[in-house]
Amino acid sequence: MLYLNVHFSEKDEAKSKYARWDPEKKKWYATNEKYYYRFSKWIEGESVATNNVYIAVMDRECWKCKNETPVYGFAVRSKGIIDITGETDDIEEYTGFDTVIIPISSNDVPEEVRKYLSESTKCEIRFSKTIKKSYFSNICTHCNTLQGNHFVYDEVDSFTGIETTMLEENPISYIKFKLVNDIPLIYEAGDHIVAPPVKIFDENNIIESGISIE
Ligand SMILES: [Zn+2]
Known part of the structure; x- marks a missing residue:
């Protein structure tokens, strides 16, 4: 899995792309490496x-x-x-x-x-x-x-x-x-x-x- 840099204002967009929320780290993450490219705007x-x-x-x-x-x-x-x-x-x-x-x-x-x-x-x-x-x-x-x-x-x-x-x-x-x-x-x-x-x-x-x- 890969943690993403999602700004609060983009949380709905991240959710719609099936990013998941880690309540402990308070960060969105992607689970399937095949689809990391879909989250590229949140990957530095x-x-x-x-x-x-x-x-x-x-x-x-x-x-x-x-x-x-x-x-x-x-x-x-x-x-x-x-x-x-x-x-x-x-x-x-x-x-x-x-x-x-x-x-x-x-x-x-x-x-x-x-x-x-x-x-x-x-x-x-x-x-x-x-x-x-x-x-x-x-x-x-x-x-x-x-x-x-x-x-x-x-x-x-x-x-x-x-x-x-x-x-x-x-x-x-x-x-x-x-x-x-x-x-x-x-x-x-x-x-x-x-x-x-x-x-x-x-x-x-x-x-x-x-x-x-x-
Ligand atoms: Zn030397």
């Missing part, structure tokens, strides 16, 4: 995550000190994403990736995941001179230097098709967060790629965080 995003979500971790060479340092991204399995804009009904087929990895600076990252990163890693809000903005970012564990927020993402993105050996040498680990309810994502499926499907998720590399996201 382009898509909805319906399975568990993950923090993707991989080691990268720090651009400054050249030591290996872990970098993080927010990951959602493509099969568990529903596009509510109607662009596609199969994110995996559409993008070619079995997993979507989103920068940790994104608003898509749930509060619980951000909290875990803040407490368990060196990730923090830093000012980037390059883009002249502060954002939640990866930090080198050796020299404390900002690593940029796209590191895991770029690694995977630059990976479209050929150099699969790289992930074999440097596999991505996935820290799992249990999703109790579905959550909206700002994520929008990118351009359709022609490359063969890229499998980056590895069931053997899952680490349980033990944290549930309500």
Whole structure:
């Protein structure tokens, strides 16, 4: 199920579309994921995550000190994403990736995941001179230097098709967060790629965080 942002003045409309009311949370919700698109005006995003979500971790060479340092991204399995804009009904087929990895600076990252990163890693809000903005970012564990927020993402993105050996040498680990309810994502499926499907998720590399996201 998915909680909706229905304004009080729109309650009758929500009811007519078969949204249900949660008296405890005082919020409307949708029950059937097949019909989430009908409620798109009350969903803050382009898509909805319906399975568990993950923090993707991989080691990268720090651009400054050249030591290996872990970098993080927010990951959602493509099969568990529903596009509510109607662009596609199969994110995996559409993008070619079995997993979507989103920068940790994104608003898509749930509060619980951000909290875990803040407490368990060196990730923090830093000012980037390059883009002249502060954002939640990866930090080198050796020299404390900002690593940029796209590191895991770029690694995977630059990976479209050929150099699969790289992930074999440097596999991505996935820290799992249990999703109790579905959550909206700002994520929008990118351009359709022609490359063969890229499998980056590895069931053997899952680490349980033990944290549930309500
Ligand atoms: Zn460093």
